[in-house]
Amino acid sequence: MVQTFLKVAQSQETQDTSSPPHVVEIVKTAIAKIRAEGDAAVREFSEKFDKWSPKSFRLTQEQIDASIAALPEQTVKDIKQVQANVRRFAEAQRSSLTDFEIETQPGVILGQKNVPIEKVGCYIPGGRYPLLASAHMTILTAKVAGCKKVIGCTPPILGEIPHASVAAMHLAGADEIYLLGGVQAVAAMAVGTETIDKVHFLAGPGNAFVAEAKRQLFGEVGIDLFAGPTELLILADAKARAHTVACDLLSQAEHGYDTPVILISTSEQLAMDAIAEVEKQLKTLRTADVASKSWADHGQVIVVSSLDEMYALADQFASEHVQVMTENPREALTKMSHYGALFLGEKTCTSYGDKCIGTNHVLPTRKAARFTGGLWVGKFLKTCSYQHVIDDEASGELGRLCGRAARAENFEGHARSGDVRAHLYLGDKVDWIQ
Known part of the structure; x- marks a missing residue:
């Protein structure tokens, strides 16, 4: 395979999914304390990390209604539209999963039932980016699956209720909403406290501490994925527009300082133009402080000699998001095997998947796409068999x-x-x- 690297990552890429030792120890200590002391420990950690200690962490219906009322009417309409898109796709997924019963030989009946997980906990991140879209992807999808009880947790932002996140969680169908963040939220849902019911499954992205908490609690409860930094791989030929390629690379680079954004192209000219466009667009991007570091440390641009080489190299990356900006983008459906989600053609971008198109944005990272897909209705179902010899x-x-x-x-x-x-x-x- 002939490859030319026009830009290499300054930081050494690693597929190590383990957490730093200090994160492991902090999370381990917090989970043990919450397990032993329940609500008291949850309150202690919430005060320490979020400066948040209300009379009750669970939001009342009045508080939820107030959050929705505080939002612009268009924002509420947009949340409902996005959720309609997500619901439509999730319902199609659910209808594809059918129960069946067959008689394998005379008098021997075998069957399969798809049973919803009874209690699910969903974590909706806050911080720099309150990911209200995660409410659509986790809470709504769990409800479409038929889960009886879905709890949502999201952190306060600077001591205030994040109205948009709360509205999204409520409209998605959350049965209970708690204003809790970090390890204390994840651990409280997983082990249960005096006021927070123990769930059977945890879903949703989060920071390094949330990810490590899910790792340590896996087995006691189920989890969706071990999530790492967001990843984007763009595949482009000579007909792609450099301006659009650069824009899409930066759309994901703004996620965090450690986001790998990679371009593989069969055109050296397109690749060079895209690099120049990235530098130009960074000058006016409001999130350039994050995106520029991500691009500098983790951005790569590689030129290959053919489309087949491009697809083969893309499969080696097994990226979370793969945008195919070629003359015949649907070719990737047969040429590629390892990806979290494909976005085909210039009219489709990863940001659509992140925010509004309807497919789920909780996807495998760090090469996990080699063995798993992303979050979907089936993750909230237990496929159970039964037997009856008559x-x-x-x-x-x-x-x-x-x-x-x-x-x-x-x-x-x-x-x-x-x-x-x-x-x-x-x-x-x-x-x-x-």
């Missing part, structure tokens, strides 16, 4: 097979369960049965 002969024959198969593995107890059925329904003589 024919005497079928049960007896399975009993004989079970006895032989189990004894080949030295499982005598299992074998005897089969022997009993062979004895009851086929009249087999079994020496251990008196």
Whole structure:
């Protein structure tokens, strides 16, 4: 594969998914304290990290209504429109998951049911970017799946209620909303306290401490993904517009200081023009303090000699978001295997997926796209099997097979369960049965 690097990342890229030792220890201590002291510990951490200690962390209906009323009418309309888009796609996903029952042989019935997880906790980040879109992706999707109880947590912002996030959480269908952030929110939902119900599954992005809390609590509860920094990979040929490519690279670079944004192109001219455009657009971008560092430390521009090489290299990156800006973008659907989500053609951009188009924006990072997809309705469902043998002969024959198969593995107890059925329904003589 012939590659020319026009820009290399200044910071060494790592796929290490472990957290720094100090983060691990802080989170471990906080979870243990919340497990032992419940609400008192939650309040202590909320006061320490968020300067927030209301009488109740759970928002009342009056507070929720006030948040919605505080927003411009257009903002509320936009939230509802985006959620309609997300709901439509999630409902299509749910309808694709069907229960079934088959008779594999006479008298042997096997079936499958998709059972919603009963209690789900969703974390909606705050801070520099209050990600109200995460409410659509987590809370709404869980409700479409049929989850009975969905709890939402989001941190206060500078000691105030984040009205847009609260509105999005409520309109998405949250059954309870708590103004809590960080480890204290995640741990409280996972282990339960006097006032916060213990959930069975956690979803939603967050900072390094939130991610580490989910890691440590995984197993006690389910989680959606181990999320790392946002990633963008753009694939472009000579017909792509440098201005648009640069704009889209920066749209993701503003997520954080450690965001990898990468361009692979079959055109050296397009690649050079895109680099120049990035530098030009950074001069007027309000989030340039973040985006410029991300671009400097983690940005890459690579030129390859053919489209096939471009797709092959893209699969090696296994990026979270892959934008395909080529003459025939749908070719990527058959040429590529490893990506979180594809955005095909100039008319489609990653920002649509992040904010409004309807597909879920909680996606695999750090090459996890090699083995998993992103958050979707199916993550909130347990696919469970059931069995029902209704024919005497079928049960007896399975009993004989079970006895032989189990004894080949030295499982005598299992074998005897089969022997009993062979004895009851086929009249087999079994020496251990008196």
